[in-house]
Amino acid sequence: MPARHFDRHRARAVRRAAELSQGDVAAEVGVGNSAVANWEAGHTSPDPEKLPAYAAALRSGLDDLFPREGLPDLADLRCDAGIYRYETAEVIGTRSAGPVAGAERGDRRLKDRYVPLLAEKYGVSEVELRRAEDRSLAAAKERESDAAGGASSPEPASERQSGPPGSLAEKITEILQRSYPGPDGPPSDAEMAAEVNARAGAHLIAEGDFEALRTGATETVLPAVLDALADIVGVSRMYFEPDEAVAAQVYEGLRLLAAAKQGAVGRVRARGLGKQGLSPEAMAVINDLVAEMAEKQENVDG
The missing domain is CATH 1.10.260.40 (lambda repressor-like DNA-binding domains)
Incomplete structure:
Protein backbone atom coordinates (compact mmCIF):
# COMPACT_ATOMS: atom_id res chain seq x y z
CA MET A 1 0.00 0.00 0.00
CA PRO A 2 1.48 3.37 -0.98
CA ALA A 3 1.07 4.88 2.47
CA ARG A 4 1.45 8.60 2.92
CA HIS A 5 4.83 9.86 4.06
CA PHE A 6 4.93 11.35 7.54
CA ASP A 7 7.80 13.81 8.12
CA ARG A 8 7.87 14.72 11.79
CA HIS A 9 10.29 17.59 11.24
CA ARG A 10 8.05 19.19 8.66
CA ALA A 11 4.95 18.65 10.77
CA ARG A 12 6.62 20.41 13.70
CA ALA A 13 7.87 23.25 11.51
CA VAL A 14 4.41 23.80 10.00
CA ARG A 15 2.81 23.79 13.45
CA ARG A 16 5.25 26.36 14.77
CA ALA A 17 4.86 28.54 11.69
CA ALA A 18 1.10 28.50 12.27
CA GLU A 19 1.73 29.49 15.90
CA LEU A 20 -0.13 26.46 17.19
CA SER A 21 0.74 24.55 20.34
CA GLN A 22 0.85 20.78 20.51
CA GLY A 23 -2.24 20.99 22.66
CA ASP A 24 -4.06 22.99 19.98
CA VAL A 25 -3.30 20.34 17.39
CA ALA A 26 -4.14 17.47 19.73
CA ALA A 27 -7.55 18.96 20.46
CA GLU A 28 -8.43 19.20 16.77
CA VAL A 29 -7.13 15.75 15.92
CA GLY A 30 -8.88 14.19 18.91
CA VAL A 31 -5.84 12.78 20.72
CA GLY A 32 -3.96 13.57 23.89
CA ASN A 33 -1.19 16.16 24.02
CA SER A 34 1.39 13.43 24.51
CA ALA A 35 0.42 11.83 21.20
CA VAL A 36 1.40 14.90 19.19
CA ALA A 37 4.58 15.27 21.25
CA ASN A 38 5.51 11.64 20.51
CA TRP A 39 4.77 12.09 16.80
CA GLU A 40 7.04 15.11 16.56
CA ALA A 41 9.76 13.42 18.61
CA GLY A 42 9.71 10.37 16.35
CA HIS A 43 8.71 7.95 19.12
CA THR A 44 5.50 6.99 17.32
CA SER A 45 3.72 7.85 14.08
CA PRO A 46 0.09 8.84 13.63
CA ASP A 47 -2.35 6.29 12.30
CA PRO A 48 -2.97 6.92 8.58
CA GLU A 49 -6.62 7.49 9.49
CA LYS A 50 -5.50 10.47 11.62
CA LEU A 51 -3.57 12.23 8.88
CA PRO A 52 -6.54 14.09 7.33
CA ALA A 53 -7.46 15.64 10.68
CA TYR A 54 -3.78 16.27 11.43
CA ALA A 55 -3.30 18.15 8.16
CA ALA A 56 -6.48 20.15 8.76
CA ALA A 57 -5.30 21.05 12.27
CA LEU A 58 -2.05 22.37 10.77
CA ARG A 59 -4.02 24.39 8.18
CA SER A 60 -2.41 22.40 5.36
CA GLY A 61 -3.55 20.26 2.45
CA LEU A 62 -3.32 16.51 2.98
CA ASP A 63 -1.32 15.92 -0.21
CA ASP A 64 1.02 18.81 0.50
CA LEU A 65 1.84 17.90 4.10
CA PHE A 66 1.69 14.10 3.83
CA PRO A 67 2.40 13.20 0.19
CA ARG A 68 1.83 9.73 -1.16
CA GLU A 69 3.66 8.17 -4.09
CA GLY A 70 1.42 6.42 -6.55
CA LEU A 71 -2.33 6.04 -6.91
CA PRO A 72 -4.54 5.02 -3.97
CA ASP A 73 -5.88 1.56 -3.23
CA LEU A 74 -9.01 0.85 -1.19
CA ALA A 75 -7.29 1.22 2.18
CA ASP A 76 -5.79 4.53 1.07
CA LEU A 77 -9.20 5.94 0.17
CA ARG A 78 -10.58 4.92 3.55
CA CYS A 79 -7.67 6.43 5.45
CA ASP A 80 -7.88 9.63 3.41
CA ALA A 81 -11.49 9.91 4.58
CA GLY A 82 -10.33 9.57 8.19
CA ILE A 83 -12.26 6.36 8.72
CA TYR A 84 -11.02 3.31 10.61
CA ARG A 85 -11.80 -0.06 9.09
CA TYR A 86 -14.14 -1.14 11.88
CA GLU A 87 -16.26 1.95 11.22
CA THR A 88 -17.10 0.75 7.71
CA ALA A 89 -19.46 -1.89 9.09
CA GLU A 90 -21.92 0.84 9.99
CA VAL A 91 -21.43 2.49 6.60
CA ILE A 92 -22.40 -0.61 4.60
CA GLY A 93 -24.90 -1.92 7.15
CA THR A 94 -23.18 -5.16 8.14
CA ARG A 95 -22.32 -6.72 11.49
CA SER A 96 -18.60 -6.53 10.84
CA ALA A 97 -16.12 -4.83 8.54
CA GLY A 98 -15.30 -8.19 6.94
CA PRO A 99 -16.45 -7.25 3.41
CA VAL A 100 -14.26 -4.15 3.40
CA ALA A 101 -11.32 -5.93 5.02
CA GLY A 102 -11.48 -8.69 2.40
CA ALA A 103 -11.57 -6.20 -0.45
CA GLU A 104 -8.69 -4.18 0.98
CA ARG A 105 -6.60 -7.36 1.24
CA GLY A 106 -7.49 -8.19 -2.34
CA ASP A 107 -9.24 -11.43 -1.36
CA ARG A 108 -12.54 -10.59 -3.06
CA ARG A 109 -14.46 -7.75 -4.64
CA LEU A 110 -16.98 -5.58 -2.89
CA LYS A 111 -20.63 -6.41 -3.51
CA ASP A 112 -22.27 -3.90 -5.81
CA ARG A 113 -24.58 -2.59 -3.11
CA TYR A 114 -21.63 -1.55 -0.94
CA VAL A 115 -19.93 0.55 -3.61
CA PRO A 116 -22.17 3.66 -3.62
CA LEU A 117 -22.26 3.70 0.18
CA LEU A 118 -18.49 3.60 0.52
CA ALA A 119 -17.90 6.00 -2.36
CA GLU A 120 -20.14 8.59 -0.75
CA LYS A 121 -18.50 8.15 2.64
CA TYR A 122 -14.99 8.34 1.16
CA GLY A 123 -15.85 11.38 -0.94
CA VAL A 124 -14.98 9.78 -4.28
CA SER A 125 -16.91 8.58 -7.31
CA GLU A 126 -17.96 4.97 -7.72
CA VAL A 127 -15.56 4.68 -10.66
CA GLU A 128 -12.66 5.89 -8.51
CA LEU A 129 -13.59 3.39 -5.81
CA ARG A 130 -13.64 0.51 -8.28
CA ARG A 131 -10.26 1.55 -9.70
CA ALA A 132 -8.80 1.62 -6.20
CA GLU A 133 -10.28 -1.84 -5.67
CA ASP A 134 -8.52 -3.02 -8.84
CA ARG A 135 -5.21 -1.83 -7.37
CA SER A 136 -5.85 -3.73 -4.14
CA LEU A 137 -6.59 -6.91 -6.11
CA ALA A 138 -3.53 -6.44 -8.33
CA ALA A 139 -1.30 -5.95 -5.29
CA ALA A 140 -2.66 -9.16 -3.74
CA LYS A 141 -1.93 -11.13 -6.92
CA GLU A 142 1.58 -9.72 -6.99
CA ARG A 143 2.16 -10.82 -3.39
CA GLU A 144 0.87 -14.30 -4.21
CA SER A 145 3.20 -14.50 -7.21
CA ASP A 146 6.18 -13.43 -5.14
CA ALA A 147 5.31 -15.91 -2.39
CA ALA A 148 5.02 -18.72 -4.94
CA GLY A 149 8.41 -17.87 -6.37
CA GLY A 150 6.98 -16.72 -9.67
CA ALA A 151 8.93 -14.74 -12.20
CA SER A 152 9.66 -11.30 -10.91
CA SER A 153 8.88 -8.19 -12.87
CA PRO A 154 11.82 -6.47 -14.55
CA GLU A 155 10.69 -3.26 -12.92
CA PRO A 156 11.29 -2.10 -9.36
CA ALA A 157 8.29 -2.66 -7.08
CA SER A 158 7.75 1.11 -6.87
CA GLU A 159 7.29 1.19 -10.66
CA ARG A 160 4.69 -1.56 -10.92
CA GLN A 161 1.12 -0.51 -11.60
CA SER A 162 -2.13 -2.38 -11.99
CA GLY A 163 -2.98 -0.55 -15.20
CA PRO A 164 -3.19 2.81 -16.86
CA PRO A 165 -4.83 5.69 -15.01
CA GLY A 166 -8.42 6.44 -15.95
CA SER A 167 -9.63 9.80 -14.65
Whole structure:
Protein backbone atom coordinates (compact mmCIF):
# COMPACT_ATOMS: atom_id res chain seq x y z
CA MET A 1 0.00 0.00 0.00
CA PRO A 2 1.48 3.37 -0.98
CA ALA A 3 1.07 4.88 2.47
CA ARG A 4 1.45 8.60 2.92
CA HIS A 5 4.83 9.86 4.06
CA PHE A 6 4.93 11.35 7.54
CA ASP A 7 7.80 13.81 8.12
CA ARG A 8 7.87 14.72 11.79
CA HIS A 9 10.29 17.59 11.24
CA ARG A 10 8.05 19.19 8.66
CA ALA A 11 4.95 18.65 10.77
CA ARG A 12 6.62 20.41 13.70
CA ALA A 13 7.87 23.25 11.51
CA VAL A 14 4.41 23.80 10.00
CA ARG A 15 2.81 23.79 13.45
CA ARG A 16 5.25 26.36 14.77
CA ALA A 17 4.86 28.54 11.69
CA ALA A 18 1.10 28.50 12.27
CA GLU A 19 1.73 29.49 15.90
CA LEU A 20 -0.13 26.46 17.19
CA SER A 21 0.74 24.55 20.34
CA GLN A 22 0.85 20.78 20.51
CA GLY A 23 -2.24 20.99 22.66
CA ASP A 24 -4.06 22.99 19.98
CA VAL A 25 -3.30 20.34 17.39
CA ALA A 26 -4.14 17.47 19.73
CA ALA A 27 -7.55 18.96 20.46
CA GLU A 28 -8.43 19.20 16.77
CA VAL A 29 -7.13 15.75 15.92
CA GLY A 30 -8.88 14.19 18.91
CA VAL A 31 -5.84 12.78 20.72
CA GLY A 32 -3.96 13.57 23.89
CA ASN A 33 -1.19 16.16 24.02
CA SER A 34 1.39 13.43 24.51
CA ALA A 35 0.42 11.83 21.20
CA VAL A 36 1.40 14.90 19.19
CA ALA A 37 4.58 15.27 21.25
CA ASN A 38 5.51 11.64 20.51
CA TRP A 39 4.77 12.09 16.80
CA GLU A 40 7.04 15.11 16.56
CA ALA A 41 9.76 13.42 18.61
CA GLY A 42 9.71 10.37 16.35
CA HIS A 43 8.71 7.95 19.12
CA THR A 44 5.50 6.99 17.32
CA SER A 45 3.72 7.85 14.08
CA PRO A 46 0.09 8.84 13.63
CA ASP A 47 -2.35 6.29 12.30
CA PRO A 48 -2.97 6.92 8.58
CA GLU A 49 -6.62 7.49 9.49
CA LYS A 50 -5.50 10.47 11.62
CA LEU A 51 -3.57 12.23 8.88
CA PRO A 52 -6.54 14.09 7.33
CA ALA A 53 -7.46 15.64 10.68
CA TYR A 54 -3.78 16.27 11.43
CA ALA A 55 -3.30 18.15 8.16
CA ALA A 56 -6.48 20.15 8.76
CA ALA A 57 -5.30 21.05 12.27
CA LEU A 58 -2.05 22.37 10.77
CA ARG A 59 -4.02 24.39 8.18
CA SER A 60 -2.41 22.40 5.36
CA GLY A 61 -3.55 20.26 2.45
CA LEU A 62 -3.32 16.51 2.98
CA ASP A 63 -1.32 15.92 -0.21
CA ASP A 64 1.02 18.81 0.50
CA LEU A 65 1.84 17.90 4.10
CA PHE A 66 1.69 14.10 3.83
CA PRO A 67 2.40 13.20 0.19
CA ARG A 68 1.83 9.73 -1.16
CA GLU A 69 3.66 8.17 -4.09
CA GLY A 70 1.42 6.42 -6.55
CA LEU A 71 -2.33 6.04 -6.91
CA PRO A 72 -4.54 5.02 -3.97
CA ASP A 73 -5.88 1.56 -3.23
CA LEU A 74 -9.01 0.85 -1.19
CA ALA A 75 -7.29 1.22 2.18
CA ASP A 76 -5.79 4.53 1.07
CA LEU A 77 -9.20 5.94 0.17
CA ARG A 78 -10.58 4.92 3.55
CA CYS A 79 -7.67 6.43 5.45
CA ASP A 80 -7.88 9.63 3.41
CA ALA A 81 -11.49 9.91 4.58
CA GLY A 82 -10.33 9.57 8.19
CA ILE A 83 -12.26 6.36 8.72
CA TYR A 84 -11.02 3.31 10.61
CA ARG A 85 -11.80 -0.06 9.09
CA TYR A 86 -14.14 -1.14 11.88
CA GLU A 87 -16.26 1.95 11.22
CA THR A 88 -17.10 0.75 7.71
CA ALA A 89 -19.46 -1.89 9.09
CA GLU A 90 -21.92 0.84 9.99
CA VAL A 91 -21.43 2.49 6.60
CA ILE A 92 -22.40 -0.61 4.60
CA GLY A 93 -24.90 -1.92 7.15
CA THR A 94 -23.18 -5.16 8.14
CA ARG A 95 -22.32 -6.72 11.49
CA SER A 96 -18.60 -6.53 10.84
CA ALA A 97 -16.12 -4.83 8.54
CA GLY A 98 -15.30 -8.19 6.94
CA PRO A 99 -16.45 -7.25 3.41
CA VAL A 100 -14.26 -4.15 3.40
CA ALA A 101 -11.32 -5.93 5.02
CA GLY A 102 -11.48 -8.69 2.40
CA ALA A 103 -11.57 -6.20 -0.45
CA GLU A 104 -8.69 -4.18 0.98
CA ARG A 105 -6.60 -7.36 1.24
CA GLY A 106 -7.49 -8.19 -2.34
CA ASP A 107 -9.24 -11.43 -1.36
CA ARG A 108 -12.54 -10.59 -3.06
CA ARG A 109 -14.46 -7.75 -4.64
CA LEU A 110 -16.98 -5.58 -2.89
CA LYS A 111 -20.63 -6.41 -3.51
CA ASP A 112 -22.27 -3.90 -5.81
CA ARG A 113 -24.58 -2.59 -3.11
CA TYR A 114 -21.63 -1.55 -0.94
CA VAL A 115 -19.93 0.55 -3.61
CA PRO A 116 -22.17 3.66 -3.62
CA LEU A 117 -22.26 3.70 0.18
CA LEU A 118 -18.49 3.60 0.52
CA ALA A 119 -17.90 6.00 -2.36
CA GLU A 120 -20.14 8.59 -0.75
CA LYS A 121 -18.50 8.15 2.64
CA TYR A 122 -14.99 8.34 1.16
CA GLY A 123 -15.85 11.38 -0.94
CA VAL A 124 -14.98 9.78 -4.28
CA SER A 125 -16.91 8.58 -7.31
CA GLU A 126 -17.96 4.97 -7.72
CA VAL A 127 -15.56 4.68 -10.66
CA GLU A 128 -12.66 5.89 -8.51
CA LEU A 129 -13.59 3.39 -5.81
CA ARG A 130 -13.64 0.51 -8.28
CA ARG A 131 -10.26 1.55 -9.70
CA ALA A 132 -8.80 1.62 -6.20
CA GLU A 133 -10.28 -1.84 -5.67
CA ASP A 134 -8.52 -3.02 -8.84
CA ARG A 135 -5.21 -1.83 -7.37
CA SER A 136 -5.85 -3.73 -4.14
CA LEU A 137 -6.59 -6.91 -6.11
CA ALA A 138 -3.53 -6.44 -8.33
CA ALA A 139 -1.30 -5.95 -5.29
CA ALA A 140 -2.66 -9.16 -3.74
CA LYS A 141 -1.93 -11.13 -6.92
CA GLU A 142 1.58 -9.72 -6.99
CA ARG A 143 2.16 -10.82 -3.39
CA GLU A 144 0.87 -14.30 -4.21
CA SER A 145 3.20 -14.50 -7.21
CA ASP A 146 6.18 -13.43 -5.14
CA ALA A 147 5.31 -15.91 -2.39
CA ALA A 148 5.02 -18.72 -4.94
CA GLY A 149 8.41 -17.87 -6.37
CA GLY A 150 6.98 -16.72 -9.67
CA ALA A 151 8.93 -14.74 -12.20
CA SER A 152 9.66 -11.30 -10.91
CA SER A 153 8.88 -8.19 -12.87
CA PRO A 154 11.82 -6.47 -14.55
CA GLU A 155 10.69 -3.26 -12.92
CA PRO A 156 11.29 -2.10 -9.36
CA ALA A 157 8.29 -2.66 -7.08
CA SER A 158 7.75 1.11 -6.87
CA GLU A 159 7.29 1.19 -10.66
CA ARG A 160 4.69 -1.56 -10.92
CA GLN A 161 1.12 -0.51 -11.60
CA SER A 162 -2.13 -2.38 -11.99
CA GLY A 163 -2.98 -0.55 -15.20
CA PRO A 164 -3.19 2.81 -16.86
CA PRO A 165 -4.83 5.69 -15.01
CA GLY A 166 -8.42 6.44 -15.95
CA SER A 167 -9.63 9.80 -14.65
CA LEU A 168 -8.00 13.11 -15.49
CA ALA A 169 -6.84 13.41 -11.86
CA GLU A 170 -5.19 9.98 -12.01
CA LYS A 171 -3.49 10.84 -15.29
CA ILE A 172 -2.06 14.07 -13.87
CA THR A 173 -0.92 12.33 -10.69
CA GLU A 174 0.68 9.52 -12.67
CA ILE A 175 2.61 11.79 -15.00
CA LEU A 176 3.85 14.08 -12.23
CA GLN A 177 4.97 11.30 -9.89
CA ARG A 178 6.35 8.83 -12.42
CA SER A 179 7.72 10.76 -15.35
CA TYR A 180 8.13 14.40 -14.45
CA PRO A 181 9.52 14.65 -10.90
CA GLY A 182 12.58 16.78 -10.30
CA PRO A 183 15.37 16.03 -7.82
CA ASP A 184 13.12 17.12 -4.95
CA GLY A 185 10.10 15.10 -6.08
CA PRO A 186 7.00 16.10 -8.05
CA PRO A 187 6.49 19.84 -8.62
CA SER A 188 3.99 21.68 -6.45
CA ASP A 189 0.58 22.83 -7.63
CA ALA A 190 1.83 26.41 -7.63
CA GLU A 191 4.84 25.47 -9.78
CA MET A 192 2.69 23.57 -12.26
CA ALA A 193 0.15 26.38 -12.53
CA ALA A 194 2.95 28.86 -13.18
CA GLU A 195 4.49 26.62 -15.86
CA VAL A 196 1.14 26.10 -17.58
CA ASN A 197 0.51 29.84 -17.67
CA ALA A 198 4.02 30.55 -18.90
CA ARG A 199 3.79 27.93 -21.64
CA ALA A 200 0.34 29.17 -22.71
CA GLY A 201 1.40 32.81 -22.60
CA ALA A 202 -1.67 33.76 -20.58
CA HIS A 203 -3.07 33.36 -17.09
CA LEU A 204 -5.26 30.29 -17.52
CA ILE A 205 -5.08 28.56 -14.16
CA ALA A 206 -4.31 29.33 -10.52
CA GLU A 207 -2.67 27.10 -7.91
CA GLY A 208 -6.03 26.12 -6.42
CA ASP A 209 -7.41 25.29 -9.85
CA PHE A 210 -4.52 22.94 -10.59
CA GLU A 211 -4.90 21.29 -7.18
CA ALA A 212 -8.59 20.70 -7.95
CA LEU A 213 -7.64 18.99 -11.22
CA ARG A 214 -4.92 16.88 -9.60
CA THR A 215 -7.12 15.70 -6.74
CA GLY A 216 -10.23 15.11 -8.82
CA ALA A 217 -12.29 17.88 -7.22
CA THR A 218 -13.05 19.01 -10.78
CA GLU A 219 -12.48 17.70 -14.28
CA THR A 220 -13.58 20.89 -15.97
CA VAL A 221 -10.60 22.47 -17.67
CA LEU A 222 -9.85 24.64 -20.68
CA PRO A 223 -8.38 22.69 -23.60
CA ALA A 224 -5.53 25.21 -23.68
CA VAL A 225 -4.54 24.13 -20.16
CA LEU A 226 -4.24 20.49 -21.23
CA ASP A 227 -2.36 21.56 -24.37
CA ALA A 228 0.19 23.41 -22.23
CA LEU A 229 0.40 20.62 -19.66
CA ALA A 230 1.03 17.98 -22.33
CA ASP A 231 3.76 20.18 -23.80
CA ILE A 232 5.40 20.69 -20.41
CA VAL A 233 5.55 17.03 -19.40
CA GLY A 234 6.32 15.81 -22.91
CA VAL A 235 3.39 13.51 -23.64
CA SER A 236 0.79 13.32 -26.36
CA ARG A 237 -2.17 15.61 -25.80
CA MET A 238 -4.34 12.51 -26.34
CA TYR A 239 -3.09 11.12 -23.02
CA PHE A 240 -5.47 13.46 -21.21
CA GLU A 241 -8.48 12.55 -23.36
CA PRO A 242 -11.22 10.14 -22.16
CA ASP A 243 -10.16 7.56 -24.77
CA GLU A 244 -8.72 4.87 -22.48
CA ALA A 245 -7.11 2.93 -25.34
CA VAL A 246 -5.05 5.94 -26.33
CA ALA A 247 -4.15 6.70 -22.71
CA ALA A 248 -3.08 3.08 -22.27
CA GLN A 249 -0.69 3.35 -25.20
CA VAL A 250 0.90 6.51 -23.84
CA TYR A 251 1.03 5.02 -20.35
CA GLU A 252 2.77 1.86 -21.55
CA GLY A 253 5.43 3.92 -23.25
CA LEU A 254 5.96 6.01 -20.11
CA ARG A 255 6.13 2.90 -17.94
CA LEU A 256 8.72 1.23 -20.10
CA LEU A 257 10.79 4.37 -20.42
CA ALA A 258 10.74 4.89 -16.66
CA ALA A 259 11.96 1.33 -16.17
CA ALA A 260 14.68 1.85 -18.75
CA LYS A 261 15.80 5.02 -17.00
CA GLN A 262 16.40 2.99 -13.84
CA GLY A 263 18.32 0.32 -15.75
CA ALA A 264 15.51 -2.20 -15.39
CA VAL A 265 15.08 -2.98 -19.08
CA GLY A 266 17.23 -2.90 -22.15
CA ARG A 267 15.41 -3.82 -25.34
CA VAL A 268 11.78 -3.45 -24.32
CA ARG A 269 8.70 -5.32 -25.45
CA ALA A 270 5.05 -4.29 -25.41
CA ARG A 271 3.05 -6.43 -23.01
CA GLY A 272 -0.25 -6.49 -21.19
CA LEU A 273 -2.27 -4.37 -23.62
CA GLY A 274 -3.93 -7.07 -25.72
CA LYS A 275 -5.57 -5.69 -28.82
CA GLN A 276 -4.61 -2.16 -27.78
CA GLY A 277 -0.94 -3.09 -27.69
CA LEU A 278 1.64 -0.68 -28.99
CA SER A 279 2.21 -0.84 -32.71
CA PRO A 280 5.60 -1.90 -34.10
CA GLU A 281 6.14 1.72 -35.14
CA ALA A 282 5.44 2.99 -31.64
CA MET A 283 7.69 0.35 -30.12
CA ALA A 284 10.46 1.31 -32.52
CA VAL A 285 10.23 4.89 -31.30
CA ILE A 286 10.35 3.76 -27.68
CA ASN A 287 13.32 1.49 -28.33
CA ASP A 288 15.16 4.35 -29.99
CA LEU A 289 14.45 6.55 -26.98
CA VAL A 290 15.64 3.82 -24.60
CA ALA A 291 18.87 3.46 -26.55
CA GLU A 292 19.35 7.23 -26.57
CA MET A 293 18.81 7.41 -22.82
CA ALA A 294 21.27 4.58 -22.23
CA GLU A 295 23.88 6.29 -24.41
CA LYS A 296 23.45 9.57 -22.57
CA GLN A 297 23.77 7.82 -19.23
CA GLU A 298 26.97 6.10 -20.36
CA ASN A 299 28.41 9.47 -21.34
CA VAL A 300 27.52 10.90 -17.94
CA ASP A 301 28.98 7.92 -16.07
CA GLY A 302 32.06 7.97 -18.22
